[in-house]
Amino acid sequence: xxxxxxxxxxxxxxxAEQGKLTLLCDAKTDGSFLVxxxxxxxxxxxxxxxxxALIQSFxxxxxxxxxxxxxxxxxxxxxxxxFLEGLKSAVxxxxxxxxxxxxxxxxxxxxxxxxxxxxxxxREALKPVGSGEAGWTYPVLLVDDLSVLLSLGLGAVAVLDxxxxxxxxxxxELKGNVVVLVHDSxxxxxxxxxxxxxxxxxxxxxxxxxxxxxxxFCRDVHGQLRILWRRPSQSTSQRDQSLTYQYKIxxxxxxxxxxxxxxxxx
Amino acid sequence: MAAVATCGGDxxxxxxAVATASKSNVTSFQRRGPRAxxxxxxxxxxxxxxxxxxxxxxxxxxxSTGLPALDQLLGGGLAVGTVLLIEEDKYNIYSSLLxxxxxxxxxxxxxxxxxxxxxxxxANILQELPAPLLDDNCKKEFDEDVYNRKTPESxxxxxxxxxxxxxxKMEQIGPVSSSRFGHYYDASKRIPQELIEASKWHGxxxxxxxPSTLKVEPCSLTHGYIKLLQFIQNIIYEEGFDGSNPQKKxxxxxxxxxxxxxxxxxxxxxxxxxxxxxxHSLTKFLYVLRGLLRTSLSVCIITMPTHLIQNKAVIxxxxxxxxxxxxxxxxxxxxxxxxxxxxxxxxxxxxxxxPRLNNLVCDESDVKDLGFKLKRKLFTIEWVQxxxxxxxxxxxxxxxxxxxxxxxxxWGEGSLQHSTFLMSFLxxxxxxxxxxVRHSEPLKQTxxxxxxxxxxxxxxxxxxxxxxxxxxxxPP
Numbered sequence: 063x064x065x066x067x068x069x070x071x072x073x074x075x076x077x078a079e080q081g082k083l084t085l086l087c088d089a090k091t092d093g094s095f096l097v098x099x100x101x102x103x104x105x106x107x108x109x110x111x112x113x114x115a116l117i118q119s120f121x122x123x124x125x126x127x128x129x130x131x132x133x134x135x136x137x138x139x140x141x142x143x144x145f146l147e148g149l150k151s152a153v154x155x156x157x158x159x160x161x162x163x164x165x166x167x168x169x170x171x172x173x174x175x176x177x178x179x180x181x182x183x184x185r186e187a188l189k190p191v192g193s194g195e196a197g198w199t200y201p202v203l204l205v206d207d208l209s210v211l212l213s214l215g216l217g218a219v220a221v222l223d224x225x226x227x228x229x230x231x232x233x234x235e236l237k238g239n240v241v242v243l244v245h246d247s248x249x250x251x252x253x254x255x256x257x258x259x260x261x262x263x264x265x266x267x268x269x270x271x272x273x274x275x276x277x278x279f280c281r282d283v284h285g286q287l288r289i290l291w292r293r294p295s296q297s298t299s300q301r302d303q304s305l306t307y308q309y310k311i312x313x314x315x316x317x318x319x320x321x322x323x324x325x326x327x328x
Numbered sequence: 329m330a331a332v333a334t335c336g337g338d339x340x341x342x343x344x345a346v347a348t349a350s351k352s353n354v355t356s357f358q359r360r361g362p363r364a365x366x367x368x369x370x371x372x373x374x375x376x377x378x379x380x381x382x383x384x385x386x387x388x389x390x391x392s393t394g395l396p397a398l399d400q401l402l403g404g405g406l407a408v409g410t411v412l413l414i415e416e417d418k419y420n421i422y423s424s425l426l427x428x429x430x431x432x433x434x435x436x437x438x439x440x441x442x443x444x445x446x447x448x449x450x451a452n453i454l455q456e457l458p459a460p461l462l463d464d465n466c467k468k469e470f471d472e473d474v475y476n477r478k479t480p481e482s483x484x485x486x487x488x489x490x491x492x493x494x495x496x497k498m499e500q501i502g503p504v505s506s507s508r509f510g511h512y513y514d515a516s517k518r519i520p521q522e523l524i525e526a527s528k529w530h531g532x533x534x535x536x537x538x539p540s541t542l543k544v545e546p547c548s549l550t551h552g553y554i555k556l557l558q559f560i561q562n563i564i565y566e567e568g569f570d571g572s573n574p575q576k577k578x579x580x581x582x583x584x585x586x587x588x589x590x591x592x593x594x595x596x597x598x599x600x601x602x603x604x605x606x607x608h609s610l611t612k613f614l615y616v617l618r619g620l621l622r623t624s625l626s627v628c629i630i631t632m633p634t635h636l637i638q639n640k641a642v643i644x645x646x647x648x649x650x651x652x653x654x655x656x657x658x659x660x661x662x663x664x665x666x667x668x669x670x671x672x673x674x675x676x677x678x679x680x681x682x683p684r685l686n687n688l689v690c691d692e693s694d695v696k697d698l699g700f701k702l703k704r705k706l707f708t709i710e711w712v713q714x715x716x717x718x719x720x721x722x723x724x725x726x727x728x729x730x731x732x733x734x735x736x737x738x739w740g741e742g743s744l745q746h747s748t749f750l751m752s753f754l755x756x757x758x759x760x761x762x763x764x765v766r767h768s769e770p771l772k773q774t775x776x777x778x779x780x781x782x783x784x785x786x787x788x789x790x791x792x793x794x795x796x797x798x799x800x801x802x803p804p
Contacts (some may be wrong), residue, residue, distance in 0.1 A: 095688050119622045125386070125686040147348035156616050157561055169612060213645035214615060215608035223639075245648060252641035281694055285563075311688050 063102040063130055065093075066318045070289060070307060071268075075107035080200050081233045082240075085266035087259060089246035090274035091285045097206045098123070100241045103132040105137055109238070110198035112187040114180070116148035116210045129314045142198060144187035148210070174217045177224035185231055188238065200298075201238035203228055208262075209245040209255060218257040225262065232320055246271075265294055272309075282326035283308050287318065362398035377579055377625075379437025380408065381509050385688050391439075391581055394429030396510040397512035397709040401698070402652060404689025405509070408581060409622050410651035410683060411614070415634040417658035420588070422675060422700070423631045424459075425707065426478045426656070427585055429513055432457040434527075436511050438688075441529035442563055442584045444556055450531030453587070454524050458513035459588055514705045532559050534594065550595040550606050553613040560584060561620055570624035573775055582626035589613075590632045599636035607642070614649040651683040656700075673699035677709055 068074055082242045101123065104111050115123060124134040137143035146165060155164045165183040168175035188201035211221050225242065232238040244262060247255050263269060269290040275283060291303045307318045319325070329443040349429055380389050383404050390405030393412065399405045406412055412430075434441050435457065443450035451528050520602050537559075549557075563569075568576030590598050590610050597604035630650070645652050657667045658675035677698045684690040699712040 092684060094684065100686065122686050126688060129688070149408070149615075149622050151619075152616050153619040156557070169616075197387070209645075209648065210615070212609070213611040213649065215612065245644075247641060247644050250640050250644050253642065254432075255641070279692070279696060313689060316688070324459075 063106055063132075064099050067099055067316065067317045068103070070305065070318060072272050073103075075103055078103075078107055078239075079098055080237045083229055083233060083262075083265055084239065084241040084266040084268045084270065086241065086243040086270050086272075087246050087263050088243070088272040089248050093243060093245075093270075093272035094118075094206070096270055096272060097204070097241075097243055098126050098130060098314075100225070101134075101204055102132045103205070104239070105132045105134075105142065106203045108142075108197075108199050110142060110144075110188060110201045111137075112144045112146075112149065112184055112201065112203050114146045114184070114205045116205070117207055119149055120145055120147050130179055142270055146183065153192060168216060169214065174215055174220065176220045177211070177216065178259075181224055181227045181231075183227055188232060188236060190236065201232055201236050203232050203238070203240045205240075205242040207243035207245060208258065209243075211308070212254050212258065218254040218261070221258055224262045229265070267292055267294065275308075282310060283324045285309060286321070360570075366396065377581060379433070379439060379509065381405070383407070385691065388686060390509075391437075391583075392433050392510040393426070393434035393512070393629075394431075394513065395426065395709075396512070397462050397705055397707070398426075398654070399510055401693050401709065402682060406652065407683070407685055408625055408627050410627060410685070411618060411621060412627070412629045412652045412654065413646070413650035414629065414631045415653065415655035415680070416588075416631050417656040417660075417675060418635060419658065419660060420631070420633070421660065422656050422658055424587070425515065425702070426654075427587060427629060427631050428453070428457050429707070431583065432460065432513055432519060433511060434581075435462050435519065435523055435529075437581075438527070439581045439583045440567065441527065442532070442560065442568075442582060443529060443587075444532035444534075444551065444559070444585065446534040446591065447585040447588060449533050450529070454529060455518065457519040457524075458515045459517035459519050460523075461512040461514050512706060515698070515702060515707065530559075530563055532556060537700065549612055550609045552594040553596070553609060556586070557616055557620070560617070562619060564624045564626065569626055580625070581738055582624065584621075584626055584628040586628065586630045588633060589630050590634075590637065594651050598642060599633060599638070602638040607639070611642070611645050613647060614646060618649060647681055650681070651685070652679075653680070653681040655680050672698070672701060673710075673712065674701045675699065676712070 073079070081162050084100070085102075086093055088094075088096075101111065101113060105127075113123075120134070125158065126236065127134045134143060134145070138145055148166065151166050152169055154160075155166050155169055159168070163179040163182070163228070165180045167179045168177065184203055187205065190201075208221055208225075212218065225240070228240055242262065243308060244259050245255070246259055269288075269292065271288040271290070273286045273288065275285060286306060286308050289305045289307075293302070308321050308324060309316050309318045329574055369681060376390075380391050381404075382388065383390050385403070389408040392399050392405050393402070414423045414426055423523075431441055431443065431454065435454075441454075443453055445453060447578055532555075534555075537555050564582065565573055567573075567582070569582045577759055588594075590601055596606055596609055598607065598610055617628065620626075632646070634646070634655075655678040657677060657678065659667075659673070660675075664670050664802070677700045679693065679696075679698070682690045682692055695711045697712045698709050700707060700709045
């Protein structure tokens, strides 16, 4: 969790909003620092987190999480964190036939499959256990990242359906939050990715967009972050609030500053 | 990801050999190396594997790619458990050279090799590996090389953009006499036969594998890819690289080399058509391969003819599914071969992606314009002198082209007339100097016609150079 980002978003772990879909997107840069931020944020907020990590291994998030002050191993042991490690599960599902449907069952299917088994997994992970549960505040689903699902053969519609089901269950029924990361391919013609990104942009309450600088690589400013607050259900006559900051990623934190106000330049 | 300790943790079994984490709460973030192992915890000593070293940033295990210059650009080396994707140059000359350096490094360090190819027998590939340079011989050659190499350009002050004088030059690394990490190779000699015989290697030659009855149901992966994945998984399990085999505990690195992945010889049509039947076969392969590598002590190099892939979106997917992506662009056959600007170099090397593993930051190098040359049997990577590429790309220092535009509009507009005159004088000088640079199509002439309207700055997209009129007419 980056304290500066919390200030920009005007949230703290104690009083975060519920029932929201947050879209993280990155263009020409790596936006994974936002995923680490939200993971540690919700773990500190004492939420029950289901993390679908499709692109990196558990120890990667664990090591970065330790720098940010959360221990994923402990969280997993006490049941606060349900971690689906996509890479390991893909190896399992690919080499051994499974009896019951596996969350990543679509890897074995020749045609474009659907994500129903994955949704069942998420629902199972986040469903509130009866009394006697150790009182987590609200459930959170975190997906890193959805573009991998597109590159593995699923259609944009299947992924949008999955997010729709997750939102209905997690956001509306269980009053939790959903955070997803999508890569923006920029000027490369990727229709499916554009459909997915546009569809999610219209559904989300908060969009964090990490962009690389237009002038290229810079050692002191790693990119630009655009924050957009939306109200998807209400009328669009009210203007959405938008802010832009530039950032520099350091070893344990990320520092944000207004455009052009990097300490290296001043 | 520090692969060694995580295999013990993730597999859940009774630990792998190297990081026998007897304590259940041993964090996977452990510094490798004998000095740290005995100090804070009473756990077993970590045995260091030959040819590896811990990263200075986070203690992750690194292996050398076989090219010390490339190791330096990648932040010290290739992390164990990752994939290095090389985008081939047009005639597959330098990418196969990098492939061979990687394998030769494995032989010199005593690592196990797994060579997969669809067009060349792995035994032949191993015969053609370059010979390692012994320390005393290559030190002599290096001294000669440094003496003969003229660098007058470095002494001339750059006239146009003074700020760029302060940027660092690429350091030439000399041979380290007692290094166990990163060796130099003589590309003109073959590796001694006894080294190959002493090494342990497995070959996968696609035409030789008999099509067997598939135990898995067809899942849209090409037949060749399925067999290769099964082969790799078999080797990893049988030889204990992932620590799950109770009989075999391995203290070595498996170096996997896959040549020309994605070419039609593998049965994939991704280089032939834009939306083929098996359009996701390659990405699924890369995904499962990544899963195999992350949970074992192995490292993989893949060369891929991405310049043939028709669907550009697929290249973006492939880049996201690989860890390190290096693109090679050779000057052979292009007009730059005869361009005096590039007379010292054989091509350009683009570091397109460096992973952030176990970290928020990554070791990105500051220099982005890198050229390589294969000179005196050594493969070196250098920063191409900045002003030549600037001229080619038609990018002027900020404010310059703006003033040119002012010149072309009617006199009297803007209050910068006097400085415009001075700038136009300089602009004329530059335009004269860049007369050698052909524009692909003549731009509309406005104003007096004495100065051609220069193209605006072309920005980078995706780290690749975008077509600029200053380029000598190379189609992308």
